[in-house]
Amino acid sequence: xxxxxxxxxxxxxxxxxxxxxxxxxxxxxxxxxxxxxxxxxxxxxxxxxxxxxxxxxxxxxxxxxxxxxxxxxxxxxxxxxxxxxxxxxxxxxxxxxxxxxxxxxxxxxxxxxxxxxxxxxxxxxxxxxxxxxxxxxxxxxxxxxxxxxxxxxxxxxxxxxxxxxxxxxxxxxxxxxxxxxxxxxxxxxxxxxxxxxxxxxxxxxxxxxxxxxxxxxxxxxxxxxxxxxxxxxxxxxxxxxxxxxxxxxxxxxxxxxxxxxxxxxxxxxxxxxxxxxxxxxxxxxxxxxxxxxxxxxxxxxxxxxxxxxxxxxxxxxxxxxxxxxxxxxxxxxxxxxxxxxxxxxxxxxxxxxxxxxxxxxxxxxxxxxxxxxxxxxxxxxxxxxxxxxxxxxxxxxxxxxxxxxxxxxxxxxxxxxxxxxxxxxxxxxxxxxxxxxxxxxxxxxxxx
Amino acid sequence: xxxxxxxxxxxxxxxxxxxxxxxxxxxxxxxxxxxxxxxxxxxxxxxxxxxxxxxxxxxxxxxxxxxxxxxxxxxxxxxxxxxxxxxxxxxxxxxxxxxxxxxxxxxxxxxxxxxxxxxxxxxxxxxxxxxxxxxxxxxxxxxxxxxxxxxxxxxxxxxxxxxxxxxxxxxxxxxxxxxxxxxxxxxxxxxxxxxxxxxxxxxxxxxxxxxxxxxxxxxxxxxxxxxxxxxxxxxxxxxxxxxxxxxxxxxxxxxxxxxxxxxxxxxxxxxxxxxxxxxxxxxxxxxxxxxxxxxxxxxxxxxxxxxxxxxxxxxxxxxxxxxxxxxxxxxxxxxxxxxxxxxxxxxxxxxxxxxxxxxxxxxxxxxxxxxxxxxxxxxxxxxxxxxxxxxxxxxxxxxxxxxxxxxxxxxxxxxxxxxxxxxxxxxxxxxxxxxxxxxxxxxxxxxx
Numbered sequence: 001x002x003x004x005x006x007x008x009x010x011x012x013x014x015x016x017x018x019x020x021x022x023x024x025x026x027x028x029x030x031x032x033x034x035x036x037x038x039x040x041x042x043x044x045x046x047x048x049x050x051x052x053x054x055x056x057x058x059x060x061x062x063x064x065x066x067x068x069x070x071x072x073x074x075x076x077x078x079x080x081x082x083x084x085x086x087x088x089x090x091x092x093x094x095x096x097x098x099x100x101x102x103x104x105x106x107x108x109x110x111x112x113x114x115x116x117x118x119x120x121x122x123x124x125x126x127x128x129x130x131x132x133x134x135x136x137x138x139x140x141x142x143x144x145x146x147x148x149x150x151x152x153x154x155x156x157x158x159x160x161x162x163x164x165x166x167x168x169x170x171x172x173x174x175x176x177x178x179x180x181x182x183x184x185x186x187x188x189x190x191x192x193x194x195x196x197x198x199x200x201x202x203x204x205x206x207x208x209x210x211x212x213x214x215x216x217x218x219x220x221x222x223x224x225x226x227x228x229x230x231x232x233x234x235x236x237x238x239x240x241x242x243x244x245x246x247x248x249x250x251x252x253x254x255x256x257x258x259x260x261x262x263x264x265x266x267x268x269x270x271x272x273x274x275x276x277x278x279x280x281x282x283x284x285x286x287x288x289x290x291x292x293x294x295x296x297x298x299x300x301x302x303x304x305x306x307x308x309x310x311x312x313x314x315x316x317x318x319x320x321x322x323x324x325x326x327x328x329x330x331x332x333x334x335x336x337x338x339x340x341x342x343x344x345x346x347x348x349x350x351x352x353x354x355x356x357x358x359x360x361x362x363x364x365x366x367x368x369x370x371x372x373x374x375x376x377x378x379x380x381x382x383x384x385x386x387x388x389x390x391x392x393x394x395x396x397x398x399x400x401x402x403x404x405x406x407x408x409x410x411x412x413x414x415x416x417x418x419x420x421x422x423x424x425x426x427x428x429x430x431x432x433x434x435x436x437x438x439x440x441x442x443x444x445x446x447x448x
Numbered sequence: 449x450x451x452x453x454x455x456x457x458x459x460x461x462x463x464x465x466x467x468x469x470x471x472x473x474x475x476x477x478x479x480x481x482x483x484x485x486x487x488x489x490x491x492x493x494x495x496x497x498x499x500x501x502x503x504x505x506x507x508x509x510x511x512x513x514x515x516x517x518x519x520x521x522x523x524x525x526x527x528x529x530x531x532x533x534x535x536x537x538x539x540x541x542x543x544x545x546x547x548x549x550x551x552x553x554x555x556x557x558x559x560x561x562x563x564x565x566x567x568x569x570x571x572x573x574x575x576x577x578x579x580x581x582x583x584x585x586x587x588x589x590x591x592x593x594x595x596x597x598x599x600x601x602x603x604x605x606x607x608x609x610x611x612x613x614x615x616x617x618x619x620x621x622x623x624x625x626x627x628x629x630x631x632x633x634x635x636x637x638x639x640x641x642x643x644x645x646x647x648x649x650x651x652x653x654x655x656x657x658x659x660x661x662x663x664x665x666x667x668x669x670x671x672x673x674x675x676x677x678x679x680x681x682x683x684x685x686x687x688x689x690x691x692x693x694x695x696x697x698x699x700x701x702x703x704x705x706x707x708x709x710x711x712x713x714x715x716x717x718x719x720x721x722x723x724x725x726x727x728x729x730x731x732x733x734x735x736x737x738x739x740x741x742x743x744x745x746x747x748x749x750x751x752x753x754x755x756x757x758x759x760x761x762x763x764x765x766x767x768x769x770x771x772x773x774x775x776x777x778x779x780x781x782x783x784x785x786x787x788x789x790x791x792x793x794x795x796x797x798x799x800x801x802x803x804x805x806x807x808x809x810x811x812x813x814x815x816x817x818x819x820x821x822x823x824x825x826x827x828x829x830x831x832x833x834x835x836x837x838x839x840x841x842x843x844x845x846x847x848x849x850x851x852x853x854x855x856x857x858x859x860x861x862x863x864x865x866x867x868x869x870x871x872x873x874x875x876x877x878x879x880x881x882x883x884x885x886x887x888x889x890x891x892x893x894x895x896x
Contacts, residue, residue, distance in 0.1 A: 012880070045815060045875045053876075059815045289870070301873045304880050322868050329872035338872055367493060367507045399877040400848030403884070404855050406870050411859035420770050422737070422854050424777035424786055425749045427493045428501075429847040432460070432752050436851070 002027040004104055005314050006091055008081045008250065009111030010034035011043065012300050013281030015063050016307030017109045017314065022071045024315025031103065032068070033076040033093060038135050040067065044300050046138045047160075050145075051167035057135045057142075084108065084254035086274045107276050107314035110251060110264060111307065114244035114282035114298055123217030130239045132164050141239070145171050149236035152176070153226055155214050157184035159330055161241030165206050166332050168237075176207040176235065178214060178228045188328055188339040192358070193377055193391045197337050204333050214242075246283040246296055259285035263296035268320045270310035278310035289323040289410070290342050290388045291350050297326040327406045329399045334372075336398035340406040341389030344379060353382040357415070357443025361435035363396050365427035372396050376439040378405070378415065385414040385447060387440075397429070401436055415440045415447065450475040452552055453762050454539055456529045456698065457559030458482035459491065460748050461729030463511050464755030465557045465762065470519045472763025479551065480516070481524040481541060486583050488515065492748050494586045495608075498593075499615035505583045505590075532556065532702035534722045555724050555762035558699060558712060559755065562692035562730035562746055571665030578687045580612050589687070593619050597684035600624070601674060603662050605632035607778055609689030613654050614780050616685075624655040624683065626662060626676045636776055636787040640806070641825055641839045645785050652781050662690075694731040694744055707733035711744035716768045718758040726758035737771040737858070738790050738836045739798045745774040775854045777847045782820075784846035788854040789837030792827060801830040805863070805891025809883035811844050813875035820844050824887040826853070826863065833862040833895060835888075845877070849884055863888045863895065 005021050007014045010032040018030050032039075040063025048054045068075045078096040085092070090102045116131040118124045130144065131137045145168070152168050154161045157179035165175045177184075183194035184201075198208055209228070218225040218232065225234040246263035257273045259265035264272055264279035266286060272279050279285075281303035288295045302324050312319035327340035347354045357378040364371035372395025379389035390405040392398045408418060418440035425432050453469050455462045458480040466478050480487075488511025496502045516523045526544040533540070538550045564579040566572045578592065579585045593616070600616050602609045605627035613623045625632075631642035632649075646656055657676070666673040666680065673682040694711035705721045707713035712720055712727035714734060720727050729751035736743045750772050760767035775788035795802045805826040812819035820843025827837035838853040840846045856866060866888035873880050 042813060042815065042875065042880075044873070045813060048816065048875060053817060054815060062814060299873075300880055301871055301882075305868070305870075325870040327870045327872035329874045329877055331874060331876045336877065340870070340872065365490060365493060366510060367490065367502060368496065369501060397845065397848055399872055399874070400845055400852055402872045403869070403882065404848055404852035406872070407852050407856045407861065407866070408859065410865065410869060411856065411861050413855065413859050417858065418855070420753070421851070421858060422753075422773040422775045422788070423749055424775035424788065424847055424850045424854070425492070425747075426777045426779060426847070427490065427496060428779045429777055429784065432490075432748055434851065 002029050003106040004028070005030045005107045005109070006103060006105035007032045007109040007111060008091070009113055009281070010036070010039040010075060011041070011111070011113060013303035013307035014109065014111035015040055016304040017111060017280055017311035018073050019071060020308045020311025021315040022073065024312055024317045028315065029074065030072070031074040031076065033079040033081060035078060035080045036134065037078055039063070039075065039077055041135060043133065046132055046135070047163040047167040049138055050141055050164065051170040057138055060135070081250055084250065084256070084277070086254060086256070086277060089276065108278065109310050109314060110277065110279040110283060111281045112247040112250055112283045115247050116240055117242050117245040118240050119214070119242060121214060121216055123219070126217045126219055126221065126223045128222040128238065129217065130237060132160060132239070132241070133244065144237050145173060150174060151235040152237040152239055153178060153233050153235040154239045154241050155226065156241035156243060157181070157208060158187060158241060158243055159185065159328070162201065162332055163330060164239060164241060165201070169205055173237070176209065176233065178209050178212045178233070180211070180213045182211050184208060184210070185337065188337070189391050190344045190377070193375065193393055196375060196393045197332065197335065200335050201332060244282065244298055248283055251279065251283070260294045261285050261296045269313050270306050270321055271313070278314065280306035280310045286321065287323045289325050291346070295324060295326065297324050299326060299328055301327070325406050325409055327402055329402055335393060335395060337393050338398045338402035339389070339391045340402050341387070341409045342379060343389055343391060347379060347388070352388070354388070355380050355382055355443050355446040357439040357441070357446070359435050359438045359442055361438065362431055363394060364429065365431060368427045374398070374435055376401070376435045378439040378443050380415045380443045380447070382447065385416060386412050387415055387418060404436065415443045419444055450477050451554040452476070453478045453555045453557070454551060454553035455480045455557040455559060456539070457561055457729070458484070458487040458523060459489070459559070459561060461751035461755035462557070462559035463488055464752040465559060465728055465759035466521050467519060468756045468759025469763040470521065472760055472765045476763065477522065478520070479522040479524065481527040481529060483526060483528045484582065485526055487511070487523065487525055489583060491581065494580055494583070495611040495615045497586055498589055498612065499618040505586055508583070529698055532698065532704070532725070534702060534704070534725060537724065556726065557758050557762060558725065558727040558731060559729045560695040560698055560731045563695050564688055565690050565693040566688050567662070567690060569662060569664055571667070574665045574667055574669065574671045576670040576686065577665065578685060580608060580687070580689070581692065592685050593621060598622060599683040600685040600687055601626060601681050601683040602687045602689050603674065604689035604691060605629070605656065606635060606689060606691060607633065607776070610649065610780055611778060612687060612689060613649070617653055621685070624657065624681065626657050626660045626681070628659070628661045630659050632656060632658070633785065636785070637839050638792045638825070641823065641841055644823060644841045645780065645783065648783050649780060692730065692746055696731055699727065699731070708742045709733045709744045717761050718754050718769055719761070726762065728754040728758045734769060735771045737773050739794070741798070743772060743774065745772050747774060747776055749775070773854050773857055775850055777850055783841060783843060785841050786846045786850035787837070787839045788850050789835070789857045790827060791837055791839060795827060795836070800836070802836070803828050803830055803891050803894040805887040805889070805894070807883050807886045807890055809886065810879055811842060812877065813879060816875045822846070822883055824849070824883045826887040826891050828863045828891045828895070830895065833864060834860050835863055835866060853884065863891045867892055
């Protein structure tokens, strides 16, 4: 009898899991269910529809219905998983037509994602606070701009907050970002690198207020202002970008254990503590390759990689997830910002003694026109001399440098080895001495 | 007494050697001598002056006189090293004023570079054949275009030949490239990848004739046509891009041994077989990290890395050159072409059994505007499953992918490890699944 694979969630990790399972098991009955109406779209693309670079939200759909048909995946949209019975191996679902139904699984993959989070401050239940998580959320923001919103307060200077801020400025909206931390992108960057990015954003007109804790949402039923560190800010739009939290309600209700990060605990097979139940993507806890601590990085690339591992295992072929370096990249106006591994702040927190090599360079030969600035910061573990992190901010060619350092970290490359690396050079593309190599040289000097 | 370091040659590797020696030995007397008039310029930049991207040849000078003064380097231009006496440790030089003089060295670094080469065919001594090696060569080509040359035959479809071809087309010259090999860029690429590049070049108007051996240079004193595989080709300009050969005359005359490649034999310290005499850059033989065979890759990045090693050693601090992967990159019109490690052809020649993973992908998310094509070809050693080479052709973001694979090769990453790599993703910069990772997946399928 063909085995039954049920996947709860039908975005990045869920669909990847389904596809991987299908590749390994040609006969399995694979069912994906999601409470969303539109499935298989790229969340990471949402800011670019708001900015106008992409003309319509529906263009973000990367998996059209034909994809599900081709792979013989049974897709149930607007369907909610109510509870999981892990003993009986069933899921109670509520369909679009409001019927409840019990479906059986041999392998279950939970890909319920994450949801925007507002801290428990006064007034946090007020209407009118916007988020950017789904297409529906994006449509609301777009509608607000179209109906005349001219100013916005964004609460949070993480990736989503800043990408949203850029998009709004590109639509002509005045943007003020309020951040609790002493610098922007506090998860990705150290203060020195964040400052570089902040200067660029401010230069483009983004107002950024740091060390400001949002204390209260003001207004009658509907938000009309916020209070942050004692000061009241008014605007036409209020956007919550405090971050997202793993969506674990179903798991908790079904007795599937969470981990330290309050995301669903998983093994290296992406299996939860309950046999034959996997968890992947933004709702799943995983381990960090450097700190070996549990983390929940909530990145699209991690989601698809985990989905593939869980789907492969569900399909009957052993696959292991090696952990994350949380390599991340974004473009904010004309600059690219990337990081991989750990930063100095994280190293200190984990009692890892490090040396740092930073270098400012150019993206083309010095004499070549339209060369842009780039800064590379390498984090090196003092004891092992291994590279354990990097942050790069530059006008172009940042992404693949982050990937290059990610490969180096994965293979435990020492800073001495990086200083000897064989890099490619041509005047329109880079300098003779690759900045990553120069940063390694600088770190080396501190080790000698 | 301060030691005397003499460096013959004052471009990429020579100046790098001098700079490295100065860093390690603050008191040494460091002398650079060169027969060129203009020193410290970027040869790799020459095609871009011809194309007009860079307005003047003098802009290519990356080391101005002030640099030599700052580092207290004694620079003798238009000065020829006539012979080296390795017993007495002296160099007989001929200065600009035509005086001969003997200078003493404690450490000598030979950085005499390479020179354009024409095969010994009939008529190869005829006047009017142009090359592109020095600024003077570049000025001659520029002058020919300015005085009305409308068509050009380029002999050789290697890096220089094609970069020159692109530059000439950008100046409105009709270009025909004649290549002996069955595909273009025969050192860098396999036939399948070369074909992709060729199509793009032809699309831009470059005429490319393969499998054509230049048999004769025709004309009275001056070239007026060439004969290739029996056919006669006429044009206004004739450019030799057959390749370059290590400039070893001085070394040979001084009893310094050459290696298998007919370049100067060196150890991993970049020392020749003669004590205290080093050789670096385009005149020096080195070893390949994959084949462990002697090679002379004649690349700018290799030159500077070797210069640094020799200079550091001459300055009294031990430094080793690890060998080369010959990572190389070029941009030809709108496409970037890169390679690192070995290609399939080279693997076959070296009896290395390989599997290949190739993938065509995009440089941005599918829905993101102005996404460009990219193709990644990975070469994997079957036995060890290690990545030993890559070729990438794409509209953008090729260089740092080549560097990423170079790091992977240096650290003996297996294709299984690459398939699990933690890559960064954002819609304006790449696809969720990084093409390098997908290429690894494809290679893996052939290993299973």
